[in-house]
Amino acid sequence: MLAHQRHEQIIDAVRAGGSVRVSDLADLLGVSYMTVRRDLDVLDERGLIAKVHGGATITQERSADEPGFDAKAPRQRSEKLAIAKLAADMVKPGSAIGLTAGTTTFTMAALLLDIAELTVVTNAPGIAQQLYRSPRADLTVVLTGGHRTRSDALIGPIATAALRNLHVDMLFMGIHGMDAEAGFTTPNIAEAETNQAFVNASRQLVVVSDHTKWGIRGLATIAPLSAANVLISDDQLPEVARTSFYEFDTELHLAAEEDGRFTSRDVRGLSDAQWATS
Secondary structure, X not given: OOHHHHHHHHHHHHHHHOEEEHHHHHHHHOOOHHHHHHHHHXXXXXXXXXXXXXXXXXXXXXXXOOOOXXXXXXXXXXXXXXXXXXXXXXXXXXXXXXXXXXXXXXXXXXXXXXXXXXXXXXXXXXXXXXXXXXXXXXXXXXXXXXXXXXXXXXXXXXXXXXXXXXXXXXEEEEOOEEEOOOEEEEOOHHHHHHHHHHHHOXXXXXXXXXXXXXXXXXXXXXXXXXXXXXXXXXXXXXXXXXXXXXHOOOEEEEEEEEOOEEEEEOOOOOOHHHHHHO
């Protein structure tokens, strides 16, 4: 098992129980105690877990905490790739789309290079750089100005003003958290304002988010849950979350795990029982 695969399983175990012992992780992963401790050191340094004597506990995220791009990138990699595939399949040749900053939208960007006559508007330098490498003459990339956050987003008055004068067919938006009451949120107030301008510039809002974002509240709300035309997540999204989106008639797409890996499947308005037999 590769290191990043162990790290994902450790994070999942910590989040599932709130805490976990080194001995339990060693049994789960089939590795030595020393390997587990080294993995915990790495994850603690990245701020993904809190290492304690004999094991690890979940980090307590505050509403204004803003993890950096590198800290978020290793989380739920398989889910993010499956979500990104579903999202990329929605993009049609000749369209103009928006991509906000985020690790899932960053993953999605690499899957767009074969789509003809595409225009991409983004406030993420990393996403723009990926697309700039393409030799396609029919790919147009528009990068907004603004000042850069730890999560690789360009925000502020310049970015917001630029977006107010643009119009895209679909916006694919990554988020920090989503909650039935707080809606889609971010820990950065200025980023919320920039993303609000992005939402207003789009005909259709597609939110891309793995299940771990449910129940997290950032400091500032970008939009209510009802604003999303489509939510693309994974099959571990809680039933309470699915119910919330069904109430708003949101088109729900979920990525499912099959044969030990995540594959992309569409699920629209299915209950847990229907999902299990679909």
